[in-house]
Amino acid sequence: MARTTLEARDLWADIEALRQRRPLVHSITNVVVSNFNANVLLAAGASPVMTQAHEELADMVAIAQALVLNIGTLDAYAVEAMTIALRAANARAVPAVLDPVGAGATPYRNRTLAALLAAGRPTAIRGNASEIMSLAGEAVATRGVDSSAGAEAALAPARALAARTGAVVCVSGAVDHVVAADGRVLRLANGHEWMTRITGVGCSLTALVGAFCAVQPDAWRATAAATALMGVAGEIAAEQARARGAGVGTMAALLVDALQLVDEAGFLSRARIEHD
Amino acid sequence: MARTTLEARDLWADIEALRQRRPLVHSITNVVVSNFNANVLLAAGASPVMTQAHEELADMVAIAQALVLNIGTLDAYAVEAMTIALRAANARAVPAVLDPVGAGATPYRNRTLAALLAAGRPTAIRGNASEIMSLAGEAVATRGVDSSAGAEAALAPARALAARTGAVVCVSGAVDHVVAADGRVLRLANGHEWMTRITGVGCSLTALVGAFCAVQPDAWRATAAATALMGVAGEIAAEQARARGAGVGTMAALLVDALQLVDEAGFLSRARIEHD
Amino acid sequence: MARTTLEARDLWADIEALRQRRPLVHSITNVVVSNFNANVLLAAGASPVMTQAHEELADMVAIAQALVLNIGTLDAYAVEAMTIALRAANARAVPAVLDPVGAGATPYRNRTLAALLAAGRPTAIRGNASEIMSLAGEAVATRGVDSSAGAEAALAPARALAARTGAVVCVSGAVDHVVAADGRVLRLANGHEWMTRITGVGCSLTALVGAFCAVQPDAWRATAAATALMGVAGEIAAEQARARGAGVGTMAALLVDALQLVDEAGFLSRARIEHD
Numbered sequence: 001m002a003r004t005t006l007e008a009r010d011l012w013a014d015i016e017a018l019r020q021r022r023p024l025v026h027s028i029t030n031v032v033v034s035n036f037n038a039n040v041l042l043a044a045g046a047s048p049v050m051t052q053a054h055e056e057l058a059d060m061v062a063i064a065q066a067l068v069l070n071i072g073t074l075d076a077y078a079v080e081a082m083t084i085a086l087r088a089a090n091a092r093a094v095p096a097v098l099d100p101v102g103a104g105a106t107p108y109r110n111r112t113l114a115a116l117l118a119a120g121r122p123t124a125i126r127g128n129a130s131e132i133m134s135l136a137g138e139a140v141a142t143r144g145v146d147s148s149a150g151a152e153a154a155l156a157p158a159r160a161l162a163a164r165t166g167a168v169v170c171v172s173g174a175v176d177h178v179v180a181a182d183g184r185v186l187r188l189a190n191g192h193e194w195m196t197r198i199t200g201v202g203c204s205l206t207a208l209v210g211a212f213c214a215v216q217p218d219a220w221r222a223t224a225a226a227t228a229l230m231g232v233a234g235e236i237a238a239e240q241a242r243a244r245g246a247g248v249g250t251m252a253a254l255l256v257d258a259l260q261l262v263d264e265a266g267f268l269s270r271a272r273i274e275h276d
Numbered sequence: 277m278a279r280t281t282l283e284a285r286d287l288w289a290d291i292e293a294l295r296q297r298r299p300l301v302h303s304i305t306n307v308v309v310s311n312f313n314a315n316v317l318l319a320a321g322a323s324p325v326m327t328q329a330h331e332e333l334a335d336m337v338a339i340a341q342a343l344v345l346n347i348g349t350l351d352a353y354a355v356e357a358m359t360i361a362l363r364a365a366n367a368r369a370v371p372a373v374l375d376p377v378g379a380g381a382t383p384y385r386n387r388t389l390a391a392l393l394a395a396g397r398p399t400a401i402r403g404n405a406s407e408i409m410s411l412a413g414e415a416v417a418t419r420g421v422d423s424s425a426g427a428e429a430a431l432a433p434a435r436a437l438a439a440r441t442g443a444v445v446c447v448s449g450a451v452d453h454v455v456a457a458d459g460r461v462l463r464l465a466n467g468h469e470w471m472t473r474i475t476g477v478g479c480s481l482t483a484l485v486g487a488f489c490a491v492q493p494d495a496w497r498a499t500a501a502a503t504a505l506m507g508v509a510g511e512i513a514a515e516q517a518r519a520r521g522a523g524v525g526t527m528a529a530l531l532v533d534a535l536q537l538v539d540e541a542g543f544l545s546r547a548r549i550e551h552d
Numbered sequence: 553m554a555r556t557t558l559e560a561r562d563l564w565a566d567i568e569a570l571r572q573r574r575p576l577v578h579s580i581t582n583v584v585v586s587n588f589n590a591n592v593l594l595a596a597g598a599s600p601v602m603t604q605a606h607e608e609l610a611d612m613v614a615i616a617q618a619l620v621l622n623i624g625t626l627d628a629y630a631v632e633a634m635t636i637a638l639r640a641a642n643a644r645a646v647p648a649v650l651d652p653v654g655a656g657a658t659p660y661r662n663r664t665l666a667a668l669l670a671a672g673r674p675t676a677i678r679g680n681a682s683e684i685m686s687l688a689g690e691a692v693a694t695r696g697v698d699s700s701a702g703a704e705a706a707l708a709p710a711r712a713l714a715a716r717t718g719a720v721v722c723v724s725g726a727v728d729h730v731v732a733a734d735g736r737v738l739r740l741a742n743g744h745e746w747m748t749r750i751t752g753v754g755c756s757l758t759a760l761v762g763a764f765c766a767v768q769p770d771a772w773r774a775t776a777a778a779t780a781l782m783g784v785a786g787e788i789a790a791e792q793a794r795a796r797g798a799g800v801g802t803m804a805a806l807l808v809d810a811l812q813l814v815d816e817a818g819f820l821s822r823a824r825i826e827h828d
Contacts (some may be wrong), residue, residue: 051625052627056657059660245537253804260749348602382607422822515639
């Protein structure tokens with residue numbers, strides 16, 4: 001039976017499982033963040049592969065343990081690729097995670113997301129507050145790809161979106177909210193404001209959600225583990241960067257370091273988990 | 277009335293405005309530098325968004341405060357996207373900045389640039405000497421995407437190009453030249469040779485020109501502020517890297533750090549501005 | 553006459569030639585690694601240019617000193633671009649290097665590689681053991697883009713592939729194998745396991761093979777020089793990262809640093825070359 005509350009040591013067990021099992025994570029993601037996403041996945045222990053060639057999507061999904069879809073930079077070919085891959089993942093029970101980058105920013109993004117959700121069922125959806133509120137049907141003005149609302153404001157929309165789609169919904173913000181379709185809610189109070197000043201941190205968290213879904217069948221717990229790991233690593237990286245008078249450029253590399261090197265004691269002492 | 281001479285404290289005021297107002301900068305740029313460009317924009321205070329989906333270009337330009345076009349990696353879809361976006365930006369008086377990467381290297385690049393300049397009016401154009409000379413109609417052999425000429429040699433062609441297009445023209449080199457259509461010329465003697473050993477520094481300067489045009493209506497001054505900030509940050513990063521025995525890999529991260537962290541005293545003590 | 557054995561000082565001479573001659577290297581590579589590849593080429597002394605626009609491929613190949621093809625992220629347009637560029641390179645005797653990323657992972661990749669090898673002749677082919685074994689016709693299960701076999705197992709297939717194609721074949725692994733069509737084999741025992749945890753290190757080695765082929769006409773020796781340089785730089789970067797308690801994020805920047813800064817004494821003391 002799925003757990004209804006989680007402790008840091010549960011999430012640490014998932015981090016260790018990821019490091020040991022090294023699942024293959026197939027991403028169809030945007031060109032801006034693809035390199036950083038791949039390095040984040042490698043550092044955390046996963047094996048990334050990225051392709052959107054229609055000719056090989058079914059074959060790649062068939063050997064992958066998770067699929068990650070990110071709509072950051074779209075065109076008709078990529079949208080069709082995501083549709084094909086999502087259906088293939090659903091057919092094979094491969095977990096599929098969706099990042100609705102810029103939801104609400106343009107009608108085209110909203111139409112594309114509606115079509116994707118009509119075509120298949122994501123296991124988890126991760127976005128910032130604006131994106132989740134938009135995807136849940138709220139009238140919210142997303143400003144480009146950065147959030148214009150706080151995560152708290154997105155909790156009710158996230159619950160509605162989870163109930164409607166059956167997916168775990170993760171709202172990133174100063175406090176992250178992880179919402180299951182069955183009503184479970186977990187909050188994570190890790191991270192650092194500078195994480196929003198490095199492109200692709202949110203997208204890379206989505207990729208990590210995919211990686212954890214490959215090793216932890218409870219998608220709510222998997223999403224919590226990914227979010228906690230990214231938040232703890234971000235805290236460590238920001239502290240290290242600031243201690244040496246460095247900024248977000250150096251911090252980006254230290255974030256990857258921390259994803260690889262954080263140990264049990266460091267994780268357990270930092271992870272700040274709250275339940276409703 | 278537009279200023280005819282600028283001091284470092286004028287440019288610092290623009291840097292502070294950028295950090296406070298966080299304009300949304302829409303880039304259609306090449307796949308090689310998109311990640312670095314986004315991180316440069318975030319570090320300097322802007323909010324980057326990148327898309328070339330034709331379906332949403334007009335909507336994205338409508339919520340952006342600046343548009344940046346970079347022809348580094350082209351195909352027919354991207355060229356049409358740039359044309360649509362440039363026209364939309366002109367129609368809405370959104371400043372549009374053009375980076376003619378590799379101008380002169382192939383006839384295709386030259387044709388593409390001619391078509392873009394026929395389709396719309398960029399607010400500013402930034403390139404290295406070879407690129408600006410080629411775009412100005414000089415017979416110059418561009419070697420790939422790196423310059424084969426010094427910035428001084430491009431001053432007269434830059435003046436001609438500015439007069440013809442109405443755009444501010446910025447020629448990057450050991451000394452950067454910023455030329456307005458009305459004849460104003462400003463030189464900036466900051467930077468470090470290693471900046472040419474990091475891919476995307478020039479492209480990222482172009483992105484910064486867009487960001488500054490979003491907060492400073494005098495495009496000549498905005499271009500000078502962007503160029504000075506990048507030059508000063510490059511100097512700081514090179515000094516820090518060399519002081520620790522590091523090279524251009526470490527310097528790339530330190531450059532992003534410096535864009536974020538340079539303070540008033542540091543900027544004013546370093547900026548080297550000259551007028552004709 | 554081509555040398556049959558090589559010493560570290562031979563390879564160092566090629567490294568110095570690369571730094572002095574700065575050849576233009578035209579890459580058609582995957583979107584995940586294009587930024588890192590370009591920075592690796594710049595750090596080692598080459599001048600990178602990346603384009604797959606069909607309209608300019610022949611012109612770009614004509615001014616390049618080497619061509620690099622990487623099938624990491626494919627679509628029909630890119631495959632046609634690679635075919636056009638490979639033929640143009642062959643016609644002009646520009647060295648062309650192929651990275652068969654993910655060979656064996658899907659039938660589409662295998663078909664694409666077969667078509668490329670039917671369309672033209674690469675000067676060198678570099679991959680991990682799974683990829684080389686697959687390309688040589690072995691039935692091997694490639695898991696995404698990471699190898700599932702050791703380099704030793706790929707030696708006989710590499711010999712067969714080299715004999716069949718006429719290309720130098722480089723198998724990357726804990727020990728790298730460089731195999732010429734005439735039977736010469738050289739092994740390089742440099743590198744560090746963490747190099748597999750940074751995306752694009754293998755792809756960047758392939759790019760370096762192209763750069764060295766531009767300055768060293770014996771492709772076997774050029775491939776050895778590239779492999780030795782990357783291996784030595786990786787060792788240095790891993791040592792420096794670990795000495796400061798850092799991980800693979802920091803190491804990626806230090807690897808670029810080491811490619812730029814490694815000196816003769818450092819290279820000669822580290823390079824571990826073996827012949828059969």
